[in-house]
Amino acid sequence: MITLNDIKEAKKRLAGTVLTTPLVKAPILSNDLNAQIYLKEDNLQLTGSFKIRGAFNTVAMMDDKRRKNGVVAASAGNHAQGLAFAAKHFDCEATIFMPEATPLTKVSGVKSYGANVVLVGENFDEAYANATKFALDNNKEFIHPFADDTVIAGQGTIALEILEKIEDMEHIIVPIGGGGLISGIAIAAKAINPNIKITGVVATGARGMKDSFEARMPIDSASVKTIADGIAVRDVTPKLLDIILEYVDQIVEVTDNETANAILFLLEKHKLVVEGAGAVATAAIMHKKFEIENEKVCAIVSGGNIDVTMLSLIIDKGLVKSFRKMNLIVTLMDKPGALMHLTDVFTQCSTNIVQIDYDRNSVKLEFGEAHVTIALETKGEEHQKLIRENLKQNGYRFKQI
Structure with missing residues (x-):
């Protein structure tokens, strides 16, 4: 059984190596929701995630003989980096099994600390099965990413x-x-203040723990699919469910679109680079999954190791949803000057063209026509309305995409 004292002792072990990360107020969310909302920014941790806390605490508690054998883990990325960092700090070998689709930034992060990386399986659970077998076959210490008392104590700091x-x-x-x-x-929180509320947030595409919490028994997901890869866990561990049933007040879920909104919000308004799993707590607040009016609330921003390609996609979609980008397919007569006339329409609307593609070969076109796919920078919903009206007035056939 993990106690408050275990967590306090873990905090002592982390001191001087693992960062005490910022706790900052979120003024926009606080004003919008009439609450005092704070962000615990563990995305700014040394390895970009809270996972270093549990991994470091575990390796710090091992004796020299166990460390010498080497450590093994299965991870979607963040536990891997935490354990790789800890292994390097204590000079022991680390072998990390990661799902094949793990973002490059996380794989590179693990390798940068000198750990061996094995990419295997479609999800965490398949990587886990391979990792545990490897550890057993090679007499190495397997460090579980969450179902380990010393790991849990480290996270509780x-x-x-x-x-x-x-x-x-x-x-x-x-x-x-x-x-x-x-x-x-x-x-830790309930031991200090039994009245504090604890809310958990899962992704809609990986809701096994929420289903299990509501049924009060483990219910594994058939599959998982979410941009929040750090919480894409298929199977529910009974030990963890028992703790959650005892200490957690409620569990809610957020969709990938809601998570993407939160990632963009944290980037734009708080200058924080946050991965999907790190943004779900903020997403739950933004999308009003529970009542928090007049409360002092803290959202855990648990990690920032997002793949740059995914971040680019989220930014692009966010710009479209907030009417700052407009994508159009316009049908033109395929003759000299036609494209110049179209760009003149956009010039009159004071909009900037950021991307353009000209297609005269589509089977959907009549002879003598061309499709222009065009991306525009726009200044809001009214600006986009003006562009559409001007295109219609000039006789263009178009579709907004």
């Missing part, structure tokens, strides 16, 4: 940092994948 800074915090919102983070935070 986040709650100590929050409540040391704001003693009267009333509500902590925590991402849930396997459940190690929320277990550690909930145990």
Whole structure:
């Protein structure tokens, strides 16, 4: 059984190596929702994620003989980097099994600390099966990413940092994948203040823990699919579910679109680069998954190791949704000057062309026609309305995409 004292001892082991990350107020969310909302920015941790806390605490507690054998882990990326960092710090070999689709930034991060990386399986659970077999066959120490008491104690140090800074915090919102983070935070927070609320957040595409929480029994997901790859855990660990049932007040879910909105919000308004799993707690607040009016609330921003390609896609879609980018397919007569006339229409509307593609070969076109696919920078919904009206007035056939 993990106790508050275990978590306090973990905090001592982390001191001087693992960062005490910022706890900052989110003024826009606070004003919009009439609450005092804070962000615990563990995306700024040394390895870009909270996972370094549990991994470092575990390796620090091992004796020299166990370390000499080497450590093994299965991870979607963040536990891998945390354990690789800890292994390098204590000079022991680390072998990390990761799903084949793990973002490059996480794979590169693990390798940068000198760990061996094995990419295998479609998800965490398949990587986990391979990792445990490898550890057993080679007499190495397997470090579970969440179902390990020393790992859970390390993650719980986040709650100590929050409540040391704001003693009267009333509500902590925590991402849930396997459940190690929320277990550690909930145990520590409830021991200090039994009345504090703990809310967990899962992704709609990986909702096994939410279903299990509601049924009060483990229910594994048939499959998982979400941009929040750090919490894309298919199977529910009974040990973690028992802790969550005892200490957690509620679990909510957010969609990938809601998570993407939160990633863009944190990037634009807080200058924070946050991965999907790290954004779900903020997404739950933004999309009003529970009542927090007049409360002091903390959202755990658990990680920032997002693939640049994914971030680019989220930004692009976010610009379209917020009417700052407009994509059109316009039908032109395929003759000299036609494209210049179209661009004159956009010039009259004071809009900038950022991308253009000319197609005269589509089978959907009549002879003598061409399609122009064009991306425009726009200044809001009214500006886009003006562009559409001007195109119609000039006789263009077009479709907004």
